Structure formats: C-alpha cells, structure tokens
Amino acid sequence: MIDSTVVELSRLQFALTAMYHFLFVPLTLGLSFMVAIMESVYVMTRKQVWRQMTLFWGTLFGINFAIGVATGLVMEFQFGMNWSYYSHYVGDIFGAPLAIEGLMAFFLEATLIGLFFFGWKRLSPVKHLAVTWFMALGTNLSAVWILIANGWMQNPTGAVFNPETMRMEVVDFAAVLLNPVAQAKFVHTVSAGYVTGAIFVMGISAFYLLRNKHKDMARRSFAVAAAFGLLSSLSVVVLGDESGYAASEHQKMKLAAIEAMWETERAPADFTAFGIPNQATQSNDFAIKIPYVMGLIATRSLNQPIPGILELVERAEHRIKGGQLAYGALERIRKDKNDVEAREMFDRHWQDLGHGLLLKRYRDDILNATPEEISKAAMDTVPRVAPLFWTFRIMAALGFWLIAFFALAFYFSCKNNFQDKRWFLKLALWTMPAPWIAIECGWFVAEYGRQPWAVDGVLPTFYAASGLALHEILTTLAVFTITYTILLVIEVKLMLKAIRTGPDEILPSLQPKRTPITPIAAAPAPGQA
Secondary structure (H helix, E strand, C coil): CCCHHHHHHHHHHHHHHHHHHHHCCCHHHHHHHHHHHHHHHHHHHHHHHHHHHHHHHHHHHHHHHHHHHHHHHHHHHHHCCCHHHHHHHHHHHHHHHHHHHHHHHHHHHHHHHHHHHHHHCCCCCCHHHHHCCCCCCHHHHHHHHHHHHHHHCCCCCEEEEEECCCCEEECHHHHHCCHHHHHHHHHHHHHHHHHHHHHHHHHHHHHHHHHHHHHHHHHHHHHHHHHHHHHHHHHHHHHHHHHHHHHHCCCHHHHHCCCCCCCCCCCCCCCEEEEEEEEECCCCEEEEECHHHHHHHHCCCCCCCCCHHHHHHHHHHHHHHHHHHHHHHHHHHHHHCHHHHHHHHHHHHHHHHHHHHHHHHHCCCCHHHCCHHHHHHHHCCCCHHHHHHHHHHHHHHHHHHHHHHHHHHHHHHHCCCCHHCHHHHHHHHHCCCHHHHHHHHHHHHHHCCCCCEECCCCEHHHHCCCCCCCCHHHHHHHHHHHHHHHHHHHHHHHHHHHHCCHHHHHHHHHHCCCCCCCCCCCCCCCCCC
C-alpha cells in the first residue's frame, strides 16, 4: 500500500495546479468569442473604434492564453509522475482525448493566434475575421477534449477491463466521445467561461468610464458584454440543470452528498436550501427545505425517488462482494487462461472489480475480508458531505447573482444611461471575482464529489497514485506552488500594464505601414529646358 499521506499530497498537488490553470481557461474561452464579435462589427461598419476594441481585448486575450498554456503543461506531466498506476490502468482511454487536446492547443490554437496578431498587415479584413472566428472555435474545441477525458473519469463508458493485459481498454470510442456527462460538462463549462469573459470586459470598461478614459471604446465594450453575459449566464443555469440530471443518472452518490440527503426521500424529493450536515451522525442537525424542487431538477418527474446516501452505501456493499468474486476469478485466469468457469464468473462481475479494490485499503488478500472491513469500504464511497453541500450552494448563489447583474446591465445598456450610474459601474468592478469563485467551486464539487474514485467505480484514488517518497512529493508541491504563484503575478502585472497603457497605445503599433509617395517633379515649361 502507498502511504496515505503521499496520496493526499498528490491529490493536493493536482488540485492546486488544476485550480491555478483554470483561473486562465475560462477567460480565454470568453474573450475569444467576444473579440470575434467585435471584429465582425468592425468588418461590417469599418468604424475604427471597433477595430481598436478588437485589438485591445485581443491583446489581453493573448496574455491570458500564453500564461494558461504554461500552467497547463505541468498538469499533463503529473499523470506520469504522481499517478503512474492510473496512467497504466486507464491510459488507453484517457490518453487519446488528452493527446488530441495537446495537438489542438499547441498547434491549431497557437497557429491561429499567431495569424490573429501578425496578420493584420498581411490579410484582408474579411480573411482576418475568418482567422479570428476559427481561433475562437479552436479555443473552444480544445476544451471539448479535456472535458471528454474528465467526463470519462466521472462516467466510464465505452471501455472494458481486459484480464490479459490487466488494463481498461476502449471498445467503443464513439461512446467515449458522446458520453452524456462529458457533453453536459462541456456546455456548462464553456458557458461559465463566456460569463467570465463578459464580466471581465464589463469590469475593465467600468474602470475606464469611472476615470473618463477611452469612453467610446468602453461604452461599446460594456454594451456588448452586457448582452453576451446575460445570454451566457442564463445558459449556465439551464445547462447546470442538465449536469444535475446527468449526475442523477450516473453519479448518484455525488448528488446525494451535494444535497446532504442521508435517507431516500419519497418522490418528489425536497431541495435543502440551508442545512447543517453531520457526517458523524449521518443526518442533518438543521435543514430548511423547499418541497418538490430537487425531484424536478434531478429526475424531471414527480414520481421518481432519489436514493439517499445510506441506501447507496448498502448498494456499494453488494458491489464490493461482487468485486471480490471478480477479483477471485481474475486470479484464477492469471494462473490458467483456459479456465472457462473463471472467465464466465469474471464476465458476470467485472464491472464490480473497482469496488472490490476498495478493500485494498484494509487488507491485501481482499478475498478474506471480514464483514466489518466490507462495511468500512462501503462507507468510504461517501465523500465529505459538508464541503460539497456548501460549495455547491455558493456556486449556485453566485450564478443567480450574475443573472440579476447582467439583466440590470442589459436594461441600462438598452436605455443607454449606464455610463451615468457610477454606483453600477463600481458594482461591476466588485462583481469581477464572482465568476472565478463560482467556477472554482464548480470544479471542487465535480472532483471532490467523485471521491474515493480516480475513475468512478473503476479505480480507487489511493490505488492510482505513484509510489513516491514523501520528500519527493513535498519538494515538487513546493516548487509547483512557487512557480504557479510567480506565473500568476506575471499575468496580473502584464494585464494591469496593458490596461493602464490603454487601447490608444496598442492600435498604432499594428497599423499597416504605408510607403510614402515621392512627389513627381513638375515638367519644365516650354523654353526652359
């Protein structure tokens, strides 16, 4: 067994690098489409203020993209360094979308971004606009593959365990691509990115309007962001509902933990708006519930119950026993590949093998596990409820606040009087951190709620880690934390410098150079030759 401290530190290291990286990703997603919209208006109207807006916000997009790529590199290397058994066990499935994402991020995106910045003097306006839209699409397509990989970890479909190689292998790549959890995560995540881009543009525009600087650009940017942000914030809530429905189908324990639903409730289940979950007593010390809401969100029906945590623990016990049968059959197959009876037994129970591996925390010979050990392993399938319960509600509250904020911003934009409402411009500045906090909370719910699994129902987290020494993981954790903090400081300084410089200084540097015309000497008058 790997030291549990090493496993927890490996988890902490990956969480820190992932959360650092995702400070940059949503802004890249949001700014890419907003820049494309602004350049579209420029091409249609040929008004220089829209070109100025495209260049200014495009510059901030480029800074953010560069730092985002730098922080994302380390994450992929960690699969080999900190999670080597994970890479061995499921690398055939997880590696494919990860490799495609790498190709798209480092080749397609980088090429298009290069053309965006260096093509102003070499491409016609229409051709450059096409590059900008392809850049935005490429940025979002890059996110697809990461979320396909992550969605498979949440809902492992299209793959089976091969007793010959002792690994999970793809049998239906289309099922991996069309994973409903991955689809729900993608649309929800990119919509959150659009909200982040919109609030960023609104905040900087509000800063300029409060300082009476670059007013023409700031007013137009504010109006575009208000409309784009309102549509995006509404879609986040609608698509978040789809994610909840997907969780009710494929991640029942996560959903029950988010709701602190210890006992199975009669349909339609209530939604706990406020509560104090108590993991020790397996109950809530206090709860305020809204009737029917959870049943409608999670099952979209009035007659379908949502299983509670304790019922799901009983189901886990049954699966652990099935996993013992699969593990025993696997040992027989390894000794005799022609053991037909063992093959049949394994084929019946292989999907429970991961649950059987939960017993490895308590003993190596899991076939001789006691009822007490099986009960403990089943309880391990319950994540920490209180952090999930509150983090989800912080995310949801911020989501609804952003809808109200963008609705008001859009109303003021239609009235064309937002520049006179200094209180609202100041509110826009204070609201800027909200989407980042909501997004980090969302990723916490998605990943922490999957515990104790690296791959849900397939591979326990403690079984997936590398056998590193404690000093090795502490050293890399310290180095990554320091490096990422430096990169974050660099990002903020570059952004602030660009914002202080303003669009007036960015535009002239990218103006097409014009060859001066040499005057032609006048022809001499007759008789003056």
